[in-house]
Amino acid sequence: MALFGKLRERLFKTSSKLGDGLDAVVREGGTEEPAEVASSEAPRPERPQEPSRPEPSQPAPPAAPPSEVPASPAPQEIPQAPGDGIRPATPAEVPPVGSPPPTPSPLTDTPPPGSDQPAPQPETRADAAPSGLIGRLFGRGAPAAAPVVRRTLDDEMLEELEEVLIQSDMGVETSLRVTANLAESHLGRRVSTAEVKMLLAEEIARIMEPVARPLPLYPSRPQVVLIVGVNGSGKTTTIGKLASQFRDAGKSVVIAAADTFRAAAVEQLQVWGDRAGVPVLTAPQGTDPASLVYDAMTKAQEDGADLLMIDTAGRLQNRADLMEELAKIVRVIRGKDPDAPHNTVLVLDATTGQNALSQVKTFKELSDVSGLVMTKLDGTARGGVLVALADSFGLPIHAIGVGEKIDDLAPFDPADFARALTGADPA
Numbered sequence: 001m002a003l004f005g006k007l008r009e010r011l012f013k014t015s016s017k018l019g020d021g022l023d024a025v026v027r028e029g030g031t032e033e034p035a036e037v038a039s040s041e042a043p044r045p046e047r048p049q050e051p052s053r054p055e056p057s058q059p060a061p062p063a064a065p066p067s068e069v070p071a072s073p074a075p076q077e078i079p080q081a082p083g084d085g086i087r088p089a090t091p092a093e094v095p096p097v098g099s100p101p102p103t104p105s106p107l108t109d110t111p112p113p114g115s116d117q118p119a120p121q122p123e124t125r126a127d128a129a130p131s132g133l134i135g136r137l138f139g140r141g142a143p144a145a146a147p148v149v150r151r152t153l154d155d156e157m158l159e160e161l162e163e164v165l166i167q168s169d170m171g172v173e174t175s176l177r178v179t180a181n182l183a184e185s186h187l188g189r190r191v192s193t194a195e196v197k198m199l200l201a202e203e204i205a206r207i208m209e210p211v212a213r214p215l216p217l218y219p220s221r222p223q224v225v226l227i228v229g230v231n232g233s234g235k236t237t238t239i240g241k242l243a244s245q246f247r248d249a250g251k252s253v254v255i256a257a258a259d260t261f262r263a264a265a266v267e268q269l270q271v272w273g274d275r276a277g278v279p280v281l282t283a284p285q286g287t288d289p290a291s292l293v294y295d296a297m298t299k300a301q302e303d304g305a306d307l308l309m310i311d312t313a314g315r316l317q318n319r320a321d322l323m324e325e326l327a328k329i330v331r332v333i334r335g336k337d338p339d340a341p342h343n344t345v346l347v348l349d350a351t352t353g354q355n356a357l358s359q360v361k362t363f364k365e366l367s368d369v370s371g372l373v374m375t376k377l378d379g380t381a382r383g384g385v386l387v388a389l390a391d392s393f394g395l396p397i398h399a400i401g402v403g404e405k406i407d408d409l410a411p412f413d414p415a416d417f418a419r420a421l422t423g424a425d426p427a
């Protein structure tokens, strides 16, 4: 399945909830118009191609500040995304640049297994025919010019839109920013649901573009990737998925199970190592994690491994202990390679919603977080939090988890994500 279709299907709960909310906002205050009239009154937004909007009141999220990037050798001179790192997705899922847009999965797609989401509602007429919208945009009105529901974008509608965005966990500030940008370009215009979704998707993609960066690869051997995050956020699973993709890309990988506190965590990591075909270094329960990391660094260096991925404990109940444990691990790593760890990746669980924001704050205090992976975006209605994270912290988002299987880690594509989130038609 094409990536967009898969993402839309997996993000079903969020896009359905957000899309339904947007439908309701337009429908409840809108009126039907003949399609032809509508097409002349609602031209395509003027700035869909702008890479960024350097307005003082709407600053783009900063790139990861230099202080957050671990001291490390310069990355290989590989072109920017998609070539500047491992794109964590199976190649078949990544549409080549400039290729025709993938076919969207119909909104009537079956929800993901285990989802309790009810069957999707039929779309309103305003959204029913993407070709109608695309046709109008390009002067090819749909022959069966069905009436389209449109509403004038005024303060009341903006407030309602804000509410819908906030409910999708996008956060108050980010929701206000998105609607303010919408008001700037479209206040007073009559817009349909399809157009609102498309405009919101463009605003959201604009916020997220600067942070969509695959995990950078460095020439160091081993490149040390420290994986941090609270218990259950998906660290082990993400390490397994990443290791598998790195291995498929021809890299030799070693995994270190440094959460020595929980025997089950070590076993689980071993299962993932087996699946990915990657060795996992373990130590008996209760061993000092830093000593296991020392041994893992030694082995990875001796073996000439390309990557060493280190799973860490995520017990936040005792912050001081966790901070000390992570600090000790980093000291040991630096003793072996002063430039390591090269990446400290924070794994976040999308289902925790706004709580993910406080986790980023906490882990930024505990460690030198250099990038994020957000898991469990499948089957949650809280995917909007990723927009809030991008807007608030500007940390690179390397990948998103959209399922429990080994290939359910997708590259983060802001445009696809924004359209899947809002329920907008594919570009």
Ligand SMILES: Nc1nc2c(ncn2[C@@H]2O[C@H](COP(=O)(O)OP(=O)(O)OP(=O)(O)O)[C@@H](O)[C@H]2O)c(=O)[nH]1
Pocket (backbone or CB within 6 Å): 229, 230, 231, 232, 233, 234, 235, 236, 237, 238, 259, 265, 268, 313, 314, 375, 376, 377, 378, 379, 400, 401, 402, 403, 404, 408
């Ligand atoms: N649906 C879904 N489930 C996921 C995803 N990523 C991880 N999980 C599930 O989340 C649960 C916790 O994942 P783990 O990888 O064990 O999380 P962890 O952070 O290593 O947890 P600890 O070992 O307790 O520290 C498991 O049941 C995974 O299958 C995802 O992208 N989607």
